[in-house]
Amino acid sequence: MRLIMAGLARGLRCAPMFRDRTNVIATALLGAGLGYLGFRFVSWAMVNAIWTLPEGANSSLCRAAKGEGACWAVISERFRFILFGMYPFDEQWRPALACLLFVSLYVVSAIRAWWKPWLLAFWVAIPMAAILLMRGGLSGLTAVPTEFWGGLPLTFVLSTVGFAAAFPLAVALALGRRSQMPGIRVLSIAYIELIRGVPIITFLFMAAVMFPLFVPQSFTVDKLLRAQIAFVMVIAAYLAEVVRAGLQAIPKGQYEAAASMGLSFWPATVLIVLPQALRATIPALVNTFIAVFKDTSLVVVIGLFDLLGAAKAVIVDPKWVGFGIEVYLFVAAVYFGFCYSVSRYTQHLEKILMARNHHS
Amino acid sequence: MFHVELKNVNKWYGELHVLRDINLKVTRGERIVICGPSGSGKSTMIRCINRLETHQKGTIVVDGAELTNDLKKIDEVRRDVGMVFQNFNLFPHLTILENCTLAPIWVKKMSKREAQDVAMHYLRRVQIPEQANKYPGQLSGGQQQRVAIARALCITPKIMLFDEPTSALDPEMVKEVLDTIISLAEEGMTMLCVTHEMGFARQVANRVIFMDAGQILEVNEPNAFFSHPQHERTKLFLSQVLH
Numbered sequence: 001m002r003l004i005m006a007g008l009a010r011g012l013r014c015a016p017m018f019r020d021r022t023n024v025i026a027t028a029l030l031g032a033g034l035g036y037l038g039f040r041f042v043s044w045a046m047v048n049a050i051w052t053l054p055e056g057a058n059s060s061l062c063r064a065a066k067g068e069g070a071c072w073a074v075i076s077e078r079f080r081f082i083l084f085g086m087y088p089f090d091e092q093w094r095p096a097l098a099c100l101l102f103v104s105l106y107v108v109s110a111i112r113a114w115w116k117p118w119l120l121a122f123w124v125a126i127p128m129a130a131i132l133l134m135r136g137g138l139s140g141l142t143a144v145p146t147e148f149w150g151g152l153p154l155t156f157v158l159s160t161v162g163f164a165a166a167f168p169l170a171v172a173l174a175l176g177r178r179s180q181m182p183g184i185r186v187l188s189i190a191y192i193e194l195i196r197g198v199p200i201i202t203f204l205f206m207a208a209v210m211f212p213l214f215v216p217q218s219f220t221v222d223k224l225l226r227a228q229i230a231f232v233m234v235i236a237a238y239l240a241e242v243v244r245a246g247l248q249a250i251p252k253g254q255y256e257a258a259a260s261m262g263l264s265f266w267p268a269t270v271l272i273v274l275p276q277a278l279r280a281t282i283p284a285l286v287n288t289f290i291a292v293f294k295d296t297s298l299v300v301v302i303g304l305f306d307l308l309g310a311a312k313a314v315i316v317d318p319k320w321v322g323f324g325i326e327v328y329l330f331v332a333a334v335y336f337g338f339c340y341s342v343s344r345y346t347q348h349l350e351k352i353l354m355a356r357n358h359h360s
Numbered sequence: 361m362f363h364v365e366l367k368n369v370n371k372w373y374g375e376l377h378v379l380r381d382i383n384l385k386v387t388r389g390e391r392i393v394i395c396g397p398s399g400s401g402k403s404t405m406i407r408c409i410n411r412l413e414t415h416q417k418g419t420i421v422v423d424g425a426e427l428t429n430d431l432k433k434i435d436e437v438r439r440d441v442g443m444v445f446q447n448f449n450l451f452p453h454l455t456i457l458e459n460c461t462l463a464p465i466w467v468k469k470m471s472k473r474e475a476q477d478v479a480m481h482y483l484r485r486v487q488i489p490e491q492a493n494k495y496p497g498q499l500s501g502g503q504q505q506r507v508a509i510a511r512a513l514c515i516t517p518k519i520m521l522f523d524e525p526t527s528a529l530d531p532e533m534v535k536e537v538l539d540t541i542i543s544l545a546e547e548g549m550t551m552l553c554v555t556h557e558m559g560f561a562r563q564v565a566n567r568v569i570f571m572d573a574g575q576i577l578e579v580n581e582p583n584a585f586f587s588h589p590q591h592e593r594t595k596l597f598l599s600q601v602l603h
Contacts, residue, residue, distance in 0.1 A: 256412055257449035261463040261515060262438035264431075271462065275453050 045070045052076050059319050066322070074323045075330050078314045082330065085150015085305045087134075091142060095153040098130035102156040110345055112352070123164045131157060146224040150305035152334070154224075158296040158306065162231035163239075163289055169232070170239035175269065177244055188240070195237035201298050203230045208302040227299050235292055242284045246277035282353070286346045290339045307331055361424060363388045363519060363550050364409060369418035371404060371574075378404050379415065380574040389548045393561040393582075396571035397597060402554045405571070406521045409552070410441045423518060439467060442512030446524040448504045450496040456483070456507050457492040463515045475514075482510040486540050502533025506540055513544075520544065522553040558602055562586060570594045 012018045018027060048069030050062055062071035075082070084095045105126045108114060134153060137143035149157075176188030195203070207230035211221050250273055258268035278285075300309035311331045315324045364386040371379040378401050386392055394402045407413040408420060411427050411434045420427045422437045451459050460479035464470045470478070483489045486506040488499075496504055505525060512520065522541065526534040538560045545551060545564045555561065561568050561582055568585040570578040570593070578585070578594045586602070589595045 251447075251449075253445060253447050253449040254451065257443075257445065257451070259412060260410055260438060260441070260443040261512075262435050262467040263463065264435055267466045271466065272451055276451075279453065 044068065059323075062323065070326050071323050072326060074314065074320045074326050078317075078320065078327075079330075081151070082307070082310050082314055082327070083151045085154065085310045086148045087150065087153075088142075088144060088148065091136075091144060094133050094136070094141070094144075095149070095151070098134050098153045099156055101126050101130045101133075102153075102160055105160070106342075112349075127157070127161045127164060131161075146222050149224065151310045152307050154299075154304065154306045155293065155296050157224075158228060158231055158299065159289070159293045161228060162235050162296075163292060165228075165232045166235035166239055169236035170243050171274065173236060173240035174243035174247055177240065178247060192237045192240050195234055196241075200234050200295055201301060203234050204298055204302050206230070223302065224304060227302060227304055231292075231296070235288070238291075239285070239288055242281050242288055243277065245284065246281035247273065249280050250276050279353070283346045283350050286342060286349070290342050293339065294335060307334060362386060362421075363390070363423060364552070365419075365421045366405075366408075367419045367421075369405075369408065369415045369420060371401075371408065371413065371415045371417075378574050379408070382418070382574075382576060384569070384576065386550060386552065389550055390566045391545050391550070391564050392552045392567050392569060393565040394552065394554045394569045394571060395556065395558070395561065395597070395601075396577075399573075400571040401574040402571050403523050406523060406552050406554055409519075409521060410438050410443055412443075439515060440518045441521060442515060442517035442519070443521045443523065444505070444508050444512050444525050446527050448496070448501075448508045448528075450504055450508060450511070452496050455493050455495055456488075456499070459496070459507060460511045460514045463511070467515060478514055478516075479510070482513045483507070485513070485543075486510045500533060501529045502536045505529060505533075505537045509537070509540055509544075518550060520549050520551040522551065522555065524554050524556070526555065526557060556601065558586070558598075570597065572597070 016023065018024050048065060049072050050065055050069055051072050053059065053061060053073040059071070059073070062073055065071065080089070080092060084092050087095050105122060108122060109119060130153070132138070133141070134149060134157075135144060135146070173188045173192060176184045177192065179185050179188070204227060207226040208223065211226045211229070215221055254272055254276065255268070258272045263272070296306050297308035299306050300312060305313060308331055311327045314320055314327055315322075320327075362385045364384070366382050366384040369379055369382040370377070382401075382405060384392075384405075394406070396402050404413055408415050408427075409422060414429075415427075423440055425433055425437050427434065427437060450456075451462070454462065457476065457479055460483065461472070461475035464475035464478050465472060468475075480489060480492065483492055486509055488503055488506055488510075491499060491503060491507070496507070499507065509525075525541065526537050529537060534557070538557060541551075541553070542560070542564055553560075553564075565582050567579055568582050569576055570585075570589075570591070572593050578589065578591045580590075585594075586598065589598055
């Protein structure tokens, strides 16, 4: 028995957590603390939780259990609103299908074998298809104006269309910033620095309030479109710096080899420089996409109901007031699920790209 | 008319005077080897010939066209001047064949078919046709440099510039690249080659130029250059290089 204990003690002492007395005490305290919190959380979230309420019942059962058990019933009853906003109930298969289209676009884009020019066409076609699907008004689908769009599809639309449309602008800005022509360079720097210097929320407000001032009275610009344009402008500024980092990483010799063959600026940029620069910055580009995906939650300030906005609206409902924790945890889980998958993919990609670079 | 003519060419990097009153006349079919210590301006000089570097004073005339800030003229000159770099500068994201067909398609406006025929012809010329579908990263240094030579030849230049083509190679691979350049020379290509390979210079050059501190100190045909160097600096350099 003593031998076993001695062996165990020796084995444990190898681990950094048990290396010396301070570490052992710290580990013990932290472990106890975490264990206690974990136990409390699990008993709140799982053991004592109320998963559903009977048909038509009010939330008194949940209120009675408040503090002891989570009321996941708010999710089970309201998840369709959280996920799809005010979209007509019967037509909600359309935003659901739109979400699937977007996810499939991301999955297809993740496969390296398919990084060819036609993938760009996909990035134009699929968002357009998703938007047409949700808007309807053709081939038997009832028209649903954008005021009723909300939840997860709105998050996907704003981030994906924003990213796709901002990308060409970002490349132009990055090239412009490195240009020899002073006018273009100054304009590019001004655009990038002005937009990056200001909170994104400011642009959303400007878009919501100022755009209508610039168009004739009778012409109303769709609020979603305004928010989308604002996002495109903001994303382009941030992406431009990522692309510029990639351009700077290309060895000067590549530019020189292209020039020495008589390739002028645009063919050299499109055929030689950009393919290498973009490939080098893919992890940073994906990172920006994750940030943009979460930044879309800012549209709640201009009255658009993305995933987070719809969640907030649920808590305002008198029946569910006070159950914010459950709702926000659900929304956080959705964001986390998406962002973590993308992040894991980025790490996987970086490993592959590193291996590939060491090849030569 | 001379193929390449440099008249009183001067260049400064800020305060640093890197090319001082360079005068050089190259006739058609002539092979010039340029040697000298590092920092002497040899690479800078030949890079001025295809405008990868700009000169501040003097004139450079390539095949009748003067090099100024006129972008169209510069592109014209570059179409007739091929360059091979010390670090190969192959395009890593393209196959060997694509590396070679790029310029014919986009500069000479050939069809893909024609460009591929031209590319395969020159890849056979440098004796690596079987590597056509590989990527540069999969080739050895000597093979990459030979691809770089083939790539430069695909635009059928009239003048070839070599900027220390073997300096970045392992010793075993130097010979295969030098042999390729020698066979090019035997076909009558006008070439300017910056190199430390003196054996090659002796074999191929019509004239050997010694440069130091931005100036051309000595010009002579190879036998005279190596056996009877005139200038003190040249003697010192040769004693250090030919051991």
